[in-house]
Amino acid sequence: MSDFKKSGMSRRGLLKAGAVGGLVAATPSFFIKDAWAEEFRNNPTNSGEVKLGFNVPQSGPYADEGADELRAYMLAVKHLNGEGDGGMLNTMKPSMLTGKGVLGKKVTYATGDTQTKSDAARASAKRMIEKDGVLMVTGGSSSGVAVAVQSLCQEQGIIFMAGLTHSNDTTGKDKRRYGFRHFFNAYMSGAALAPVLNKEYGSDRRAYHLTADYTWGWTQEESIKNSTEALGWETVNTVKTPVGAGDFSQYITPVLNSGADVLILNHYGKDMINSLSQAVQFGLRDKQVNGKNFEIVVPLFSRLMAQGAGDAIKGILGTTNWNWSLQDDGSKAFVQSFGAEYGAPPSMAAHTCYVQTLLYANACEMAGTFYPPEVIKQLEGFNFDGMGNGPTLYRAEDHQCFKDVLVVRGNENPSSQFDLLKVVDITPRAQVEYDWTIFGGELGPYEVKM
């Protein structure tokens, strides 16, 4: 610091410079306050491009999902700018996307690493908003992170298009006006899974839950518990496990002597890979309890996790938002262009992120402006199709998408290294809909003062 002394600058000069510097630095915030009504944060009107912020976990227990999300985002940007084969731009209905950018502006992006931590995620979202000037933030592979970033985006007046987040809270008690979720939630998983569980395992079962200890785990445990108990199942015990624990043996051993005959793993990402592999290693699935085969259920399933868990997933039931084996036009178009680009089919995390980016771009086109309140109004109550899940509604009251839910089973005889999940049942949208008031919370205002 004291090298300054050599430079021949006087103390007064330095003080002056400091004061002037402070003033200059503070100037933009003064101007923003008195600006005209449609002035908003990171307004791209005077620039030839519009920047989106992709905030994904590049390290931590959900890093695999994050990497795939980022691939999907880059593909979406390509398609929006008219490069590549266009993917779902050709199948989305209704669509105003032209493949010439958004509202005539070229789409660019900034990326950030959430590290699957709320603090780090908010820091990188702030960096993208304050430094890179992004107009919309999207991503995340953990509900804790999604909830934290969503409330930040509400404060900042930046639209947040949630990536993979499955907690009921994201569009329930922690919903925000500026936050939107295409992905399904724990309630829908429970509602879709229950009938299949009833059919496969009967109505007289004793369940043991291992639950990731944060918002997603809590709400999923609650939802699955409610829907299985409605079948007549009994819940023996629910145990919370820390995220990123690595070793779950201390949690699995007590299951053996608990008298339970079903283990429900409310885990995701590497946690699920570890806990499921260990449960299988401990011989849980070969056991007979109460005269029935011991079963394991993983309510939220993804192909990436199935890949990591290897043989352990064979025959395991779960739900998923989307699977690459679907045969509708939208899914086929997306799988084809993703495969051509990266040499592997997309995961459901990639799918939801890709779709969210397109939906945001389309809403801007429909609104004819990037002004967030107008874009939000276009997304609220938006009905669309051709994005891989059948007819879908963005419900205005809680910004949650409603669409069919897939119940899947780990494939016993996979035909390729990607053919790991077999769709058992497509639960129609009507069966997973619920009253938005049951989770409480409120969206907040359209206009955000800056």
Next chain:
Amino acid sequence: MTNMKKPSFNDTMLILVFAAAILAMPLWLDPFGGNYPDLLQKFAIYGIFAIGFNILFGLTGYLSFGHAAFLGVGSYAAVWSFKLLTMNAIPAVIFGVLFAGLLAAIIGFLSLRRTGIYFSILTLAFAQMSYNLAYSVLTPITNGETGLQLARSDPRILDKLFSDGPASAGLPSTELFGETMSGYPGFYFCAVLLIIGFYISLRIFRSPFGLMLKGIKSNQNRMKYTGLNTRPYMLTAFIISGMYAGLAGSLLAVTDPLAGAERMQWTASGEVVLMTILGGAGTLVGPMLGAGLIKYFENIFSSFDDSVLQQAFSFLPDSVLEIVVPVVGLFVGSGWHLTLGLLFMIIVIFLPGGLVEGFRRIFNYFTSGGGKAETQSVEAHNQAGE
């Protein structure tokens, strides 16, 4: 200790230069891409954290591996102050410092019975306990992994007393008598506290109390043989250091009202050790520099992706570019830890005194062989950086 004779001029100069450099950060960080409020706030906040840590580690040589616990407690106390009392930043900061000081008194009282590695392990154990408490046991208070956040329905007793109007539609934001504490105003608030914190630390370094602590560092046994009970001094230093961490934690909450348990994790405790060693343990400005460097790496280096690299190296011919970009790409983006690790190794091996020693060497190199006046200024410099 020549500075004891005429401390006023050099120290006043140092504090003024320091203040100017901190307040002008938006200016001189602009070319480095560091001029945006969130990063500036982080610089100031982690600067406070590192300066406080240095009072313990730099002066007494006691290496605490549990300082993140105080950071976390400060954050939780501040967010609860926002939830229960008022959105004003002042009470939040006061509560953050108080609670951290309290926890430091308890942990310090127990840990300071041992020295050296045992002390480090004890503090690490306490911090890990605090982390696990915050993470799973005390979830009603801390909201576990999800993190403690504000809600519209929070009581906020003081705010309700003074305003009868209907609550605004959105979440209230933290403020200081009407000025919102996000963005640049938040940075200047943190910067002012950093300068005050730096001044207090300077006074401690120059005080008899500071001398006593240095004495403990060089030979605690001898201090004891002279009939001095060193424990109260150690405990005071530990508590002061914990309060600095609490201040930093509460400021994290002031600039962004959210407190998560991961702030208390041992990696966060390790980070402040890295900052201090990187900058130069036991020097006044060193820890601050280390904090800045690490936060800069974490925020700027981690954001470089291949497209940024392509642009940066676009002057190279395409064939070279294809090799250079992937190789450099390993060290930026998600690989920023790798770069930081390398840098840390280089500094510890070649500059055990940290960045400050590096600056001093460069300075000496340029001024060696100079006249009498120059030698004096070197001396002044050494004192300043001491």
